[in-house]
Amino acid sequence: MSAGGPESKAATAEDAATSKVTPALSISPEKVCFIVVKAREFDAKDMVTIPDEASNATDDAMMSVREDHTDDPVVADGLSRMASSLTTPLDVLVEVDSGLQRVGLAPGEESAALALAVAGLPGLRLRGLLTHAGHAYRARSPEEREQIAMGEAAALVQTAELLADHGIDASELSLGSTPTLASIEAVKAAYPAITEIRPGTYAFNDANLIALGVATEANCALSVLVTVVSRPAADRMVVDAGSKTLAADPGRAGGFGRVVNHPDHLIETLSEEHAVIRLPPDADWRIGDRLEVIPNHACPVPNLADTLLGVRHGQVEREIRVDARGRNR
Numbered sequence: 001m002s003a004g005g006p007e008s009k010a011a012t013a014e015d016a017a018t019s020k021v022t023p024a025l026s027i028s029p030e031k032v033c034f035i036v037v038k039a040r041e042f043d044a045k046d047m048v049t050i051p052d053e054a055s056n057a058t059d060d061a062m063m064s065v066r067e068d069h070t071d072d073p074v075v076a077d078g079l080s081r082m083a084s085s086l087t088t089p090l091d092v093l094v095e096v097d098s099g100l101q102r103v104g105l106a107p108g109e110e111s112a113a114l115a116l117a118v119a120g121l122p123g124l125r126l127r128g129l130l131t132h133a134g135h136a137y138r139a140r141s142p143e144e145r146e147q148i149a150m151g152e153a154a155a156l157v158q159t160a161e162l163l164a165d166h167g168i169d170a171s172e173l174s175l176g177s178t179p180t181l182a183s184i185e186a187v188k189a190a191y192p193a194i195t196e197i198r199p200g201t202y203a204f205n206d207a208n209l210i211a212l213g214v215a216t217e218a219n220c221a222l223s224v225l226v227t228v229v230s231r232p233a234a235d236r237m238v239v240d241a242g243s244k245t246l247a248a249d250p251g252r253a254g255g256f257g258r259v260v261n262h263p264d265h266l267i268e269t270l271s272e273e274h275a276v277i278r279l280p281p282d283a284d285w286r287i288g289d290r291l292e293v294i295p296n297h298a299c300p301v302p303n304l305a306d307t308l309l310g311v312r313h314g315q316v317e318r319e320i321r322v323d324a325r326g327r328n329r
Contacts, residue, residue, distance in 0.1 A: 081123075107131075107159050127170075133151070206294060238277070249297035306321065
């Protein structure tokens with residue numbers, strides 16, 4: 001998909017012939033910079049299934065809260081007071097810190113004690129535990145990444161076992177980060193009690209996941225289609241997308257994004273509206289040429305645009321409005 005107004009449509013074959021991006025991805029020139037989301041085909045091995053018996057969902061409408069600030073029972077007390085006005089209990093998952101050190105208490109006794117306190121509050125029903133191994137993004141090798149994935153699952157299972165000793169069934173054990181998803185089969189084999197995974201960036205993938213070795217350019221669905229607006233030196237060019245389009249997250253491989261099919265091009269600096277790209281000696285880009293940039297971090301990029309262009313099999317299929325755009329309050 002790409003960001004732009006309603007007048008943005010697929011280009012003609014003549015337009016495509018002048019572009020260095022995939023010809024069918026050439027976009028009408030009324031607008032210059034676009035965010036492109038490509039339809040991805042998923043192999044069976046990409047899909048992870050959880051047995052039906054692991055789900056405790058019912059036909060009744062259900063409200064649940066994932067309690068993030070679990071280092072203090074004040075949040076649980078507030079939920080309990082709010083839940084007293086409901087006709088059914090409020091399902092709650094307590095977060096366990098599996099190593100990210102953001103929110104949640106340490107696995108084992110600390111998290112179990114909090115979960116027991118939550119289970120005893122009126123109006124609340126302890127549904128289970130969750131964690132997020134965001135520190136997997138800092139893994140320095142595939143082996144370290146898998147070790148983090150195993151530790152993420154172990155943190156939940158260890159805590160759930162302590163709860164079981166007190167007669168509390170934490171039936172939902174929810175973990176997830178996109179890097180640790182690469183080890184999910186090993187995790188499922190070692191810890192079959194895990195019921196849910198929540199990989200977020202996995203929906204798009206991005207340049208940081210390529211650098212981590214869990215994605216490739218071919219399965220990155222989100223990119224920004226940019227235009228060369230200046231070629232001031234043989235080793236440097238400027239394109240029309242800056243921090244307001246690409247976001248400003250640093251890259252594991254350096255730079256501020258990855259130029260598709262050109263890993264030797266370094267997006268060296270960003271201003272608000274422009275990116276400066278350092279080029280190899282043989283680069284022959286000219287003003288007006290278009291190229292695709294995969295953002296370092298895909299998640300904030302759609303929120304920087306009003307609309308995206310959905311692309312399937314190389315053709316612009318439809319515009320998608322970003323309904324959450326500007327909803328921060």
